[in-house]
Amino acid sequence: MMATASRPHVPVLLDRVVALLADAPDGIYLDGTLGAAGHATAVLAARDDRYGSAHLVGIDRDPTALALAADRLAELPDTVGRDLVEARFDAAPAVLDDLGVDRVAAVLLDLGISSMHVDRAERGFSYRQEGPLDMRMGPDAPRTAADVVNGYDLRDLALVLRRFGEEKFADRIARAIVDRREARPFEVTTDLAEVVRDAIPHAARRTGGHPATKTFQALRIEVNGELTALEAVLPALLDRLAPDGVMAVLAYHSLEDRIVKRAFADAANGCICPPGFPVCACGRVPLVEHVVRRPERPDELEIADNPRASAARLRAVRRAAA
Ligand SMILES: C[S@@+](CC[C@H](N)C(=O)[O-])C[C@H]1O[C@@H](n2cnc3c(N)ncnc32)[C@H](O)[C@@H]1O
Structure with missing residues (x-):
């Protein structure tokens, strides 16, 4: 399915992301890359069915994406609460503090640019269409x-x-x-x-x-400043996950995926004693466990429908129980 005016961005690995995040415990769902809210709408609908209510904190640095997202989210029942915030996702801890939210139950980062960026020549992301050399995702750049x-x-x-x-x-x-x-x-x-x-x-x-x-x-x-923002946000959000909370990340190139892999591995590892120590002296315990051990990729059918999904790699972790 290609992006169209009524579906300006096709969410990648949608069923898998919904299954992972709908299954997280009751509580706040944080989408740090809200875009056109394709993932968020589906995840919230599933969480609302499951818990009788759901609440989104949706962040995007691009105000045009937030406007599209607000329209899309209007499809959801009134039981679904929503706070939409224009910010970089590495400001998520401060956004949560401002909203009085301590812990989040489910987190999604669907990294990079959206079809709205690539398809609009005036944003300057496309080498195929003539546009100004801009490439800012939002006015903060x-x-x-x-x-x-x-x-x-x-x-x-x-x-x-x-x-x-x-x-x-x-x-x-x-x-x-x-x-x-x-x-x-x-x-x-x-x-x-x-x-x-x-x-x-x-x-x-x-x-x-x-x-x-x-x-x-x-x-x-x-x-x-994409990689700096990603490096900063991963440990900060893992720290804000509620017990049993789930965090999923979709990366689209190896530089992003390496950062996600390393941050998740560090959090799943616990012990930071130097190699060769006979017994652990640091006492650090794993913060999370891998839910998706090897990165998941879209299948051929999805890629045929949406070629922009082809580079996607999905990783996910679950915070340890209290
Ligand atoms: C791939 S799209 C997300 C699409 C969304 N999952 C959907 O289903 O419609 C990525 C979005 O994240 C935003 N974004 C990328 N990096 C960001 C950052 N560091 N902080 C906040 N938003 C960011 C982009 O502006 C874009 O709207």
Whole structure:
């Protein structure tokens, strides 16, 4: 099922996410990446059926997503409470404090951008459609992609492309960007995509997806500080999970997934004694257990319906009982 005007974003691994989060204990459901509320609406409907009521704290840094989400959530019965907040998800603990919420029973982070971002050329995320080089997910982002490509020096630009795009031609692409901007600063997405394509050797252009995919991913991550926010929020939210509470995360590239894997493994591990200690001296006990041990992926049917789901990896943990 492709995104359409009435369904602007198709939620990924929906049935699996609903099964995991509807099964969490009664209490607050926190969606830190509310988007168009596709997951949230389904999870809340299931929790409302199960407990006779449900309550959402929905966060998104993009005010246009929150407006869509509010419309979508209007489908739900009055027994479902909702607080929608424009914020970065790493501010979730402060948002919960402001709302007087101590613990949450279920948490979802469905990372990255939505179809509303990619499909709207004016947001500047798409290398296929001409739009301004913006890429800010929300007004809180301190810089645009144009600021990065026109302002960063050669070394920093190459570093961003290598680190956040895992782009092996980072140096060549950064050089081509700097050469071109000296003549004329970049303004639009398609212009940048063309310079990136021309900077990549012919043979390498024939494999993989569009030659600008990794550069656009890297710029988006830099503009929105995506990985820093993720690293900060995971331990903070694991700490706020109620006993038996469940947290699920959908990641769409290996940099995100590695951060989630490490944070969940740390929390499931408990002991932090140096390797080789004969007995545990730290006494730290596991905070959570894995509910999904190996990351789950969408099946071929889902990917055929919604190709944007293809990179998704779902991980989930459950907080230990009290
Ligand atoms: C993949 S979409 C979520 C789609 C949603 N699950 C649905 O079913 O409609 C990701 C959303 O998270 C938001 N987002 C990404 N990173 C964020 C962050 N650090 N803080 C708050 N919102 C963020 C984006 O603006 C986008 O709306």
